[in-house]
Structure formats: C-alpha cells, structure tokens
Amino acid sequence: MNRFKFIDTSPGATARRFIMSGAWWFLTAVVYGLTAATELVSPELVKTRYLLFPRIRPIHVNTNVFGFLSMLLIGAMLYALCRLCRTELYSERLGNWTMWLWNLSVVLGIFTLAAGYTQSHEYAEYVWPIDLIIMACLLMLTWNVLQTLRRRKQHLIYVTMWYLIGGLAATCIVYFLGNVMWRPSGALYGMVDAEWSWFYAHNIFGTWITPLALGLCYFWIPRESDQPLYSHTLSLIGFWPYFAFYLQVGTHHLIEAPAPAWLKFVAEINSVGLLIPVFAFLTNQWMTLRGKWWRIPDSVVLRFVFAGTVFYFFTSVEGTLLSLPSVQRITHFTNVVVGHSHLGLLGFAGFIACGAGYGALREMYGEIWSERLASLQYWLMLIGMVGFTIVLDDAGFIQGNAWRNGEVVYRVLPEIMNDYIMRAMLGCFIVVGAAIQLYNYWRTVQLHKERSAQELALASDYIEPAMEAR
Amino acid sequence: MATPRTVALGIAIIATCTSSVVLFLPAITAPIHGSATYRPRTPLENAGRSLYVANGCIGCHSQYIRPSDWTYTHMRVSQAGDYIEDSPHLLGSERTGPDLAQEGGMHSDDWHVAHFTDPRYTRPVSIMPDFAFLNDQQMTELIAFIQSLGDKLADQRMARQRYWKQKLIAAYAKGEDDNVQYLNAHVPPQWRDMPNPYPPTPEELARGEFVYQQECIYCHGEVGDGNGPAARYLHPKPFNFTLLKRQPWSGGLLYYQIMNGITGSAMPFFKDDLESAKIWAVSNYIAVEFIGEHIDSNAADSGIDAALEPARKPGLTMPPYEGPIPLPTGVTIQKLYQCCPRTQPKEPKTPCCG
Numbered sequence: 001m002n003r004f005k006f007i008d009t010s011p012g013a014t015a016r017r018f019i020m021s022g023a024w025w026f027l028t029a030v031v032y033g034l035t036a037a038t039e040l041v042s043p044e045l046v047k048t049r050y051l052l053f054p055r056i057r058p059i060h061v062n063t064n065v066f067g068f069l070s071m072l073l074i075g076a077m078l079y080a081l082c083r084l085c086r087t088e089l090y091s092e093r094l095g096n097w098t099m100w101l102w103n104l105s106v107v108l109g110i111f112t113l114a115a116g117y118t119q120s121h122e123y124a125e126y127v128w129p130i131d132l133i134i135m136a137c138l139l140m141l142t143w144n145v146l147q148t149l150r151r152r153k154q155h156l157i158y159v160t161m162w163y164l165i166g167g168l169a170a171t172c173i174v175y176f177l178g179n180v181m182w183r184p185s186g187a188l189y190g191m192v193d194a195e196w197s198w199f200y201a202h203n204i205f206g207t208w209i210t211p212l213a214l215g216l217c218y219f220w221i222p223r224e225s226d227q228p229l230y231s232h233t234l235s236l237i238g239f240w241p242y243f244a245f246y247l248q249v250g251t252h253h254l255i256e257a258p259a260p261a262w263l264k265f266v267a268e269i270n271s272v273g274l275l276i277p278v279f280a281f282l283t284n285q286w287m288t289l290r291g292k293w294w295r296i297p298d299s300v301v302l303r304f305v306f307a308g309t310v311f312y313f314f315t316s317v318e319g320t321l322l323s324l325p326s327v328q329r330i331t332h333f334t335n336v337v338v339g340h341s342h343l344g345l346l347g348f349a350g351f352i353a354c355g356a357g358y359g360a361l362r363e364m365y366g367e368i369w370s371e372r373l374a375s376l377q378y379w380l381m382l383i384g385m386v387g388f389t390i391v392l393d394d395a396g397f398i399q400g401n402a403w404r405n406g407e408v409v410y411r412v413l414p415e416i417m418n419d420y421i422m423r424a425m426l427g428c429f430i431v432v433g434a435a436i437q438l439y440n441y442w443r444t445v446q447l448h449k450e451r452s453a454q455e456l457a458l459a460s461d462y463i464e465p466a467m468e469a470r
Numbered sequence: 471m472a473t474p475r476t477v478a479l480g481i482a483i484i485a486t487c488t489s490s491v492v493l494f495l496p497a498i499t500a501p502i503h504g505s506a507t508y509r510p511r512t513p514l515e516n517a518g519r520s521l522y523v524a525n526g527c528i529g530c531h532s533q534y535i536r537p538s539d540w541t542y543t544h545m546r547v548s549q550a551g552d553y554i555e556d557s558p559h560l561l562g563s564e565r566t567g568p569d570l571a572q573e574g575g576m577h578s579d580d581w582h583v584a585h586f587t588d589p590r591y592t593r594p595v596s597i598m599p600d601f602a603f604l605n606d607q608q609m610t611e612l613i614a615f616i617q618s619l620g621d622k623l624a625d626q627r628m629a630r631q632r633y634w635k636q637k638l639i640a641a642y643a644k645g646e647d648d649n650v651q652y653l654n655a656h657v658p659p660q661w662r663d664m665p666n667p668y669p670p671t672p673e674e675l676a677r678g679e680f681v682y683q684q685e686c687i688y689c690h691g692e693v694g695d696g697n698g699p700a701a702r703y704l705h706p707k708p709f710n711f712t713l714l715k716r717q718p719w720s721g722g723l724l725y726y727q728i729m730n731g732i733t734g735s736a737m738p739f740f741k742d743d744l745e746s747a748k749i750w751a752v753s754n755y756i757a758v759e760f761i762g763e764h765i766d767s768n769a770a771d772s773g774i775d776a777a778l779e780p781a782r783k784p785g786l787t788m789p790p791y792e793g794p795i796p797l798p799t800g801v802t803i804q805k806l807y808q809c810c811p812r813t814q815p816k817e818p819k820t821p822c823c824g
Contacts (some may be wrong), residue, residue, distance in 0.1 A: 040566070043589070043597045052599045054526030116524035120558040149474045157474060165474050166481040173485045177493060187558035191550045192500045194559040199493055207485070243481055247488035256536035257561055258550040263496050329538045333565035399565070408541055408743050409568040414595050414684075 007096045011088050012364055014095030016445065018075030019357045021103050023441045025067025026350075027434040028110075032060040034431050037424040041417070050114040058125040059113045065123055065204065066134065067106040069349050071099075073212035074141065076356035079364070080160050080219045081145060085152035090144050098140045105133040119179075119186040121197035123204050128184040135175060142168045159235045163215030166243060170207035174200060174247075191259055199250035205344060206246035213312075213349040214238075214281060216356040217305055221285050224302035224359070225295045230287035234280045242277035245270045252323035256332060271323035278316040285309050300374040301362065304355025307382060311347030314389075315340065330404060335416070336396030339389050346430070347385045354381070354437060361444045369443035377436040384429030387422065395419035505551030507622040511615075518615025521608055523558065525601070532562035533571045533619070541742045543572055552621065567598055574620040575627020578635060581736040582613045584689075584703035591688045591700035592736070634734025642706035649706075650717045657726050665766035666721025668747075669779055670754045678755025681748050689736065694760030704736045711760035721766050724753040 039045050039053040046052065082089055089095055109126045118125045145164060149157065178200020180186050187193050222229050229235065251259055251267035296306050318340055321327050331337065362368045395416040402412045511519065534548040548571050553559060584591045586609060589598035604612060617628055641652035654662065668674055691698040694711040701707050728749050731739030740749065757765050
C-alpha cells in the first residue's frame with residue numbers, strides 16, 4: 001500500500017484524483033437530488049432548514065455541475081491530453097493544487113448553500129469567494145493545459161484538444177462575466193441581471209460541460225471502435241459554428257419575460273442554428289462507428305459514450321424546440337424544462353463522463369475492477385434517465401396544458417403527483433448507479449496500488465492513440 | 471491551421487464578440503426608469519427579500535407574468551420597468567408554486583403567517599416545505615416583502631385588506647350573531663336571494679366534499695365549525711358554518727363569499743381556483759353537512775330546467791315519460807325544427823355592371 005500523499009506528483013495522479021473526486025461528488029449530488037425529489041412527494045419529510053427542498057435544490061445542481069461533471073470530465077480530459085500529446089502533464093503539483101482547490105470550492109458550496117448564502121442565479125448560486133476559487137482553478141488549469149500543449153511531441157493537435165482549449169478559453173470569459181465577478185453580490189440590476197445570468201447559465205454548459213464531453217466522444221469513440229475518425233471537415237463544421245451559435249442563445253430562457261425583442265430573436269435564430277454543429281458532430285461520431293456497431297455491447301466505455309451521443313441528439317433537438325415561442329408557451333416553467341436539464345446533464349454529459357472515467361482508469365491500470373458492475377451501473381442509469389425523461393415530460397405537458405386552460409398552478413399539483421413519485425423512485429436507480437461507480441472506480445485504483453512498478457510501465461506502453469487523421 | 475493558439479484566440483474572439491452583442495448592448499440600452507406601477511422597496515421589505523433569496527424560494531416561484539398567462543391574478547403583464555431595483559433578479563424558471571409577481575395584497579397578513587408556518591394549513595394539497603423555523607421578526611420581514619410584490623398595485627390591494635381587517639375585527643368582537651349579520655349585510659342582495667340552482671344529489675355532495683377537503687378543511691375544520699389547525703393564526707377566526715342554523719342564508723350567499731373571498735380576513739377569493747360548478751358543489755356540501763336546515767338547493771322555478779337534472783317542481787314542468795320518441799318517417803332534424811340547413815342556398819348570380 002502506498003502512503004497517502006497530499007500532493008501526489010506521480011504521472012497521472014492529477015487525472016486520477018479528478019476522476020475519483022468526480023465519482024464521489026456524483027454520489028453526493030444524486031443523494032441530494034433524491035432527497036429533493038422525495039420532499040416534493042412528501043413535503044413534511046424533513047423539518048430542518050438545512051435540508052429543505054429550496055436549499056438543497058441548488059446544492060444538487062451545483063454539486064452535479066461543478067463537482068461531478070466538471071471534475072470527472074477534467075480528469076478524463078487530462079488523461080486524453082497526455083495521451084494525445086504523447087507527453088506527461090506539465091505540472092502534477094499544480095494539477096494537484098487545482099484539484100484540492102476545486103474540491104474545496106464544492107465543499108464550501110454545499111455548506112454555504114445549506115446555510116442560506118446564495119447569489120440566487122441558476123448554476124451561479126455559489127457566493128463570491130467560491131467564485132474566486134473556481135476562477136483561480138480555471139486559470140491554473142488553463143495554464144497547465146497550455147504548457148502541456150507547448151511540450152507536446154505530436155505536432156498536429158487532435159479535435160479533442162480543440163474542445164479542451166476552446167472550452168477553457170470561453171469558460172474563463174463566460175465565468176468571469178456571468179458571475180459579475182467585479183461585484184461581490186454577483187448581480188446587476190433588473191432585466192439586465194436576468195439577461196446576464198441566463199447568458200451564464202446556458203453557457204456554463206455551452207462552453208464548459210458540453211465541449212469537454214464532445215471532446216471525449218472524439219477521443220473514445222474512434223479509440224474504442226478501432227476506426228479512424230470519419231471526417232475532419234465535419235469536425236471543423238461541428239466546432240467553430242458550435243461556439244459561434246451557442247454563446248448567443250441564453251435569452252431563450254426569457255422569451256416571455258420583458259427582455260428586448262431583438263435579443264430574443266437573436267437567441268431563437270441561434271438556437272435553431274445550433275442544430276448545424278450538432279448534426280455535424282453526430283454524423284461524424286456515428287459514421288465513425290459504421291461497420292463496428294458490434295463493439296458497443298462489447299465495451300462498457302463505448303456503451304456509456306455512445307448512449308451519451310444518443311442523449312445528445314435528443315437533448316439538442318428538444319432544446320431547439322423548447323426555444324421556439326410557440327412550444328415554450330406550453331413548456332416554459334414546467335417540468336419539461338427539468339426533464340431537459342436532466343437529459344442534457346445526466347443523459348448526455350453524465351453518461352460520457354462516466355464512460356470516459358472508466359476508459360481512463362482502465363487504461364491507466366490495465367483493467368476495470370468489475371466490468372459486470374459497470375454494466376449493471378449502465379443499465380440502472382439508462383433506466384433511470386429514460387424514465388426521468390418520460391415522467392418529467394409527462395408532468396410538464398400536464399402542467400403546461402392545464403395552465404393554458406386557465407387552471408391555477410396549485411390545483412395542478414395533485415395531477416402530477418404520480419409523476420413526482422415515479423421520479424423519486426427512478427432517482428433510486430441513479431443513486432445506486434452512482435454508488436456502484438464510486439466503488440468500482442475505487443477498487444480499480446486499489447487494484448493498481450497492489451501492482452508492481454513494472455506492470456504499471458507495461459500498462460503505460462499499452463496506451464497509444466488509436467486515431468490518426470485521415 | 472489548428473494550433474492551440476489559433477483555437478484559444480479564435481474562441482476568445484468569438485466569446486468577446488458575442489458577449490458584446492448579447493450582454494453589453496442590452497446593458498447600455500436597458501430601461502432606467504421604473505414602470506407606472508413601480509415604487510422603491512422599504513428597508514423592511516428588502517430584509518424580507520434577502521430571506522426570500524437565502525431560502526431559495528426562486529426554486530419554485532417565478533416572478534413574471536407572461537402574455538399567455540390568463541387567470542385573475544395575472545391581470546397585468548410584467549414590464550421591464552418593474553424590476554429596475556432588483557438585484558439579484560428573481561424572475562425564476564419554475565412554477566412548482568404559483569407566480570408571485572402580483573402576490574402583494576392578494577391574501578391578508580395572517581393568512582401568510584399560517585401559510586408559512588405550515589403551507590397545508592391554508593393550502594391543503596400544497597407541497598411547499600414548512601417555514602416555521604423563521605422567527606417572528608423574519609416572518610414579519612418576509613411577509614412585508616411578499617405583500618410588496620406588485621408595487622403600487624400591491625399597495626392598493628393592501629390598503630383595502632387593512633381597511634376591511636379593522637372592520638371585520640370590530641364586527642367579530644361584537645359576538646357571533648352580530649358578526650354573521652354584518653357579513654351577510656355586505657353581500658349584494660341579488661346574491662343573498664339566490665338559491666343554489668343545483669340539487670344536492672349524492673354525486674353533487676361527493677364532489678363538494680372533494681373540493682372542501684382540497685381547499686377549505688384546515689381553516690374551517692372537519693365539522694365546519696371554523697376550528698381547523700390554521701384557526702389559531704388567524705384573526706378574525708375562520709367562519710363557523712353552524713351559526714347559519716339560526717340566521718337567514720342562501721346558497722347564493724355562500725357562493726358569493728367563496729367566489730369573491732372576504733377581503734381583510736384570511737378568506738381568499740376562489741374564482742381563480744374553482745370553476746362555477748365546483749363552487750356550487752362545495753356550497754351545497756357546506757349547506758347539507760354543516761347547516762342542514764331549510765336547504766334552498768334547487769328550490770326556485772326558473773322556467774326551463776337543465777336537461778340533466780330533476781325538475782324543480784315535480785309534475786309541473788316535467789313531461790310524462792312515454793318511451794323513446796321516434797321521428798316521423800322521412801323527417802330529418804333539420805326539417806323538424808326548420809333550422810341548420812347543411813348547404814347554403816346558392817345566391818343568384820348578378821351580372822357585373824360595367
């Protein structure tokens with residue numbers, strides 16, 4: 001057994017620790033989510049203010065976004081970065097510090113939100129000091145990534161790296177502007193505040209979570225299916241328009257609020273335009289798999305990542321539809337929106353993060369401790385996720401149509417109670433899946449610790465990027 | 471072509487350009503003047519707003535009225551000038567609970583105390599958590615903020631609530647029967663004279679019971695004596711229906727009070743929540759279950775009876791049953807009543823002049 005080191009500078013330690021933190025926060029976040037879902041069914045379940053639904057809802061959301069998805073995706077990305085550059089991370093020490101600070105911000109976030117300190121902007125609920133820590137982490141990470149890229153031994157950079165670099169560059173800007181970092185309250189005034197906060201809230205996915213997840217698809221799908229990427233032209237079409245369109249769609253959350261009409265128009269046009277890079281990406285990924293579809297059931301990594309791309313299809317098309325005013329008149333304010341965010345964050349980014357985490361750990365340590373447990377987790381999460389979509393959309397359409405018919409919000413609550421109950425039950429599947437993942441990751445890492453340095457070197461030799469530019 | 475520098479710079483340029491369009495341009499062109507109903511908040515209301523923020527109320531309650539919303543509480547569509555003071559904004563993205571943009575003055579202060587202590591006291595099927603942990607000062611602040619939502623419009627509603635609160639408390643202090651007479655005297659006479667038009671059939675009473683349990687029970691109590699668990703937070707107390715055993719009353723009187731609420735008391739208006747038939751049903755339920763004497767339901771002869779209910783005066787307006795009535799052969803419905811021609815008669819063509 002190796003002794004625990006606060007700063008572990010062995011190669012790959014940063015990636016591993018980011019992945020393990022992500023798995024831990026996944027379990028924490030979904031336990032909060034399940035508690036929140038149960039409180040919607042049984043509002044008198046807890047009386048303590050620190051566990052009330054309105055306080056743990058932002059904890060659930062932020063721990064998922066900044067704990068689970070961010071950390072797991074960063075870990076998997078750092079692994080891909082080193083493989084694609086055929087080098088080691090520029091500074092494991094800096095990486096370790098980034099990891100600890102990032103974890104610190106999530107811990108502080110949970111405690112401050114539970115205590116009632118919040119900025120009250122969706123996905124930006126963390127208060128100013130935590131924003132500063134995350135901003136510092138983002139800059140440290142950017143520095144580390146750019147320095148690693150400078151030392152790369154592979155001249156051409158692969159699409160995965162575009163997404164990592166682009167994501168970091170855009171997120172540093174979006175996070176700074178969106179959190180209004182120059183004001184400790186984190187807020188402007190009136191409708192301008194709403195427009196800025198939705199710019200941020202939409203782009204924390206558009207420039208941070210989604211690019212990392214898309215980049216990991218570009219890494220793992222060719223690698224697991226042993227096929228070169230289908231088309232680099234499509235990669236370009238999928239990349240540049242993606243950022244150009246995505247950054248402008250935030251106001252589609254305010255279509256029926258008193259925001260300027262031209263701004264809503266910009267948001268709607270770009271929401272529709274976003275389908276171009278989405279389908280370029282999906283065509284590229286799915287055509288890469290042509291003739292190798294049988295690899296999907298064989299590889300647990302590919303299964304997670306492929307399911308992520310299918311969820312990406314649905315969440316993107318749904319997102320465009322929901323941004324249209326005629327659709328939004330029914331769906332806005334309802335559980336359809338909740339379903340949409342679960343589809344995007346858990347279905348798309350979550351599945352890809354889990355799969356990429358398994359992939360990275362398997363290559364680092366030779367094998368996954370239990371493929372069968374990983375497979376079980378896949379099915380639990382798939383059932384839970386598809387179920388969420390069904391029951392939340394059902395609840396949302398009931399709400400939306402009832403309101404359009406003049407029923408008050410209060411009287412619709414009993415009509416969607418069955419959906420809420422089903423949602424809480426399906427949440428149990430996700431919680432068990434997250435627990436399995438944490439255990440499986442942990443045992444995989446433990447497996448490595450009992451191995452000799454020689455075997456580890458062999459495992460490293462095994463790592464060789466399978467994809468080459470056509 | 472794809473070097474790290476190209477990608478990083480390219481994305482940074484895209485992000486800067488798009489931010490200028492979707493962030494800075496709206497910021498410099500935003501309205502700086504309040505709307506016609508806007509007024510600044512008081513320090514007490516701002517303290518309540520902080521509590522609203524800290525407790526995450528925005529997770530379930532939106533604060534803007536859309537053009538497509540159309541219940542009575544959504545009479546005015548929100549304008550950008552309503553929000554100029556708001557930081558952070560509280561527009562919200564979910565309506566698990568009702569929109570609160572015009573909540574100020576819709577309910578009395580004591581209704582809010584009971585509601586925050588246990589939301590089910592005033593709203594039996596609510597899924598809102600208890601906020602009983604708020605101390606008295608915090609409760610006062612939070613209610614002050616809620617009652618300010620709607621600004622000048624809320625102030626008008628609150629003025630009405632406070633005016634009638636004084637009147638109602640004075641009437642309540644005079645004793646039970648005087649109080650009933652006072653309340654009844656403030657119902658328009660045409661409603662006081664109106665009997666419940668629907669007969670108290672078992673189905674009707676079952677529907678009424680359902681509505682009573684979903685809306686009324688925790689204030690007015692299981693036996694209609696006004697001693698539900700919410701009663702101890704409310705002043706004046708919820709109405710005791712059994713008092714009507716010794717007072718003149720009518721189905722229309724109950725209907726009017728349910729529809730319109732009693733401003734100043736904790737009795738809210740239900741014309742948003744309940745359709746007409748449901749209000750008549752719960753009115754029938756209250757009459758039969760709690761008052762029980764001289765039920766006026768279905769009493770008046772209004773001439774033409776509804777197709778589906780028993781005749782009001784049996785034998786008088788009900789034709790004798792003679793089995794299914796066949797149409798005469800060769801006669802269609804249209805011919806029988808000489809109406810509803812299925813094709814429009816062709817208009818004679820007039821030659822166009824010139």
